[in-house]
Amino acid sequence: MDVEDVLRMDRWPHILCPGCGNGTILNVLARELAERFENGDLDPDKTVLVSGIGCSSRLPGYFRLDSLHTTHGRPLAFATGLKTANPDLEVIVITGDGDAAAIGGNHLIHAARRNLDVTVICANNYIYGMTGGQVSPTTPEGDVSTTTPYGNPEPPFDLCELVMGAGAPHVERWTTAHPVQLKAAIGRALDREGFSFIDVLSQCPTNYGRRNGFRDAREMVEWLRENTSTRDEEGKIRIGILRDEEREPFHARIRKVLEKAGGDGD
């Protein structure tokens, strides 16, 4: 199966800016899915993409799969209904730093706590790109945005620490400068049962890079490659597999409730 068989090529070229990190995520996700559909590992008819609002949330509309483009911050809540009503569905949530950690923060921690069986790809480009470049909960302190013209006075979240604290069993961080590793991480997340969270450090050249000293997408991915490390290194952002444990997924817990009540049909 070609990557183009998974995508709605009738909508090409897509609306993302030149050099957008979300585009790399789209590309890598499409290739991983195409492979799995090809080798029978995943059924495209049972694979559902769910997103919120933001540039990365536009991705599901470009895939030839069932997809639910929901409201800002809430994809995980919709996904909770989808997955518990039909556990046969493979649910992938595509969200962003604002969608997941600002307005969606509550749903993020509860989905992680419940261990909802979803793969969450969080396109973390440190900014609210879609709306023109306002500060987000992951924008580094001191950065300029359209709502922090004097520099961001707030400290940012470490999204991985946040979801690990909430109980997520499988957490990884990669960047769009590492497409090969990112694709593999998506594969691992799809293999795992339970809440898999991938923090994808990404570039928004148009609404973040431009205002913070980066001339183009290349300079941004260069920065991502140079300032991240798969080892604990001073001054570098830790990327890689941060946690990989096994915990009972939510739909299995629900199933046990049905068994106790006698409604499981067995």
Next chain:
Amino acid sequence: MRDENGKVEFLQGNEACAEGAIAAGCRFFAGYPITPSTEIAERMSARLPEVGGVYVQMEDEIASLAAVIGASWAGVKAMTATSGPGFSLMQEHMGYAVMTETPCVVVNIQRGGPSTGQPTKASQGDVMQARWGSHGDYEVVALSPYDVQEMFDLTVECFNWAETLRVPAVLLADEVVGHMRERVVLREDVETVDRELPPEGEEVERPFPLEPDDLVPPMPVFGRGHRVHVTGLTHDERGYPCTDDPEVHRKLVRRLCNKVRKRAGEIHESVGYDFIERDSDIALVAYGGCARTVLEAAEEAGVTMFRPKVIHPFDEGLVRRLLDGYEVLVVEMNLGQYYEMVKMALDPDCVHLLGYPGGYPPTPERVVEEVERLGG
């Protein structure tokens, strides 16, 4: 105990509502506790697992309706229950359910408002909100039960209309009916409607047609190979975001409204209403928990009585046919909401209001007093 239609029980209104949902085929409930609706969640948490359904207590009301919509797209009939403050939180997703044509049921056991208000007392303060609470142009179905049997029956109707029209249907109840206990027949002959589905395995090219202007398209639920993109953005017939074409938006929004609006008469006829005609110049109008005392007052004063069960969509033609020529007194537990709708359909000089917030319906004596003041 049984009668010829089913098991007879003595239940609280909220409990009957839960049973109605299960009888209608509901197999998913996501909710958040809020007085005076919590008993619905509690009963669903016990009963749904017994019938193979799923109960999830979500982290807030916003997530609750989101999960309900998600479950509906997984192909399962789904419901949530709340009261005023929670209903306010749910408004964004009411609009999302409308825009995505997602069948779902939202129960609102109205309590004193605004804001935290009177958590343990009744009101009918959300009548307008049920229809106008979300942003944009849209229509929903909202039904108002006045006794425990209707808490069962109208919940079934909500599910059926939600499935028929692919809209959110609101059970607009109140604390009086939600918390009272009465004899109820848990009918087993319940007629249920299921959403129309496209043939399984077929990729659906045009899941959201723009014409005809009152069409309800089959629902391409997930997991059946339909490969549909569902979005809250204005979308074209293929379901793709299409926000730059005014014609597409116009046609889409018109269809979303017309599919309900054009069937207003059908819905009122099917769900029914009470109209007790008496030889008088005055007609009383009341609905829900408030109608119980007003019905008594109407009998006492010898005046005509109209009790709608369908609050939305409003059927102007029906109201005119029934009430033209009367001095109409609308009695409701708010400062005038259904009253405004009736006033728009009739000669406004002939429509009067006994607006009665405070937590309880007015006594029959109080209503009769008002009728006499009107000259009845």
Next chain:
Amino acid sequence: MRIKEEFCKGCFLCVWVCPVDALDESDRRNEKGYRLPEQVGRCTGCRQCEMICPDVAIEVVEADEG
């Protein structure tokens, strides 16, 4: 590699990622006005350009496929 010119937005991430500098900016533009990349060296088939391209606009074609 083959570039689908009508989809390229001239971001040159492919140029950046290529470990053997087989790609570079060209002087040519597509119909939208975006500058296009071109192959200037021998491709090792690592496919990183294929994967990083935000527009899925570059494809590695094996030599023996002609």
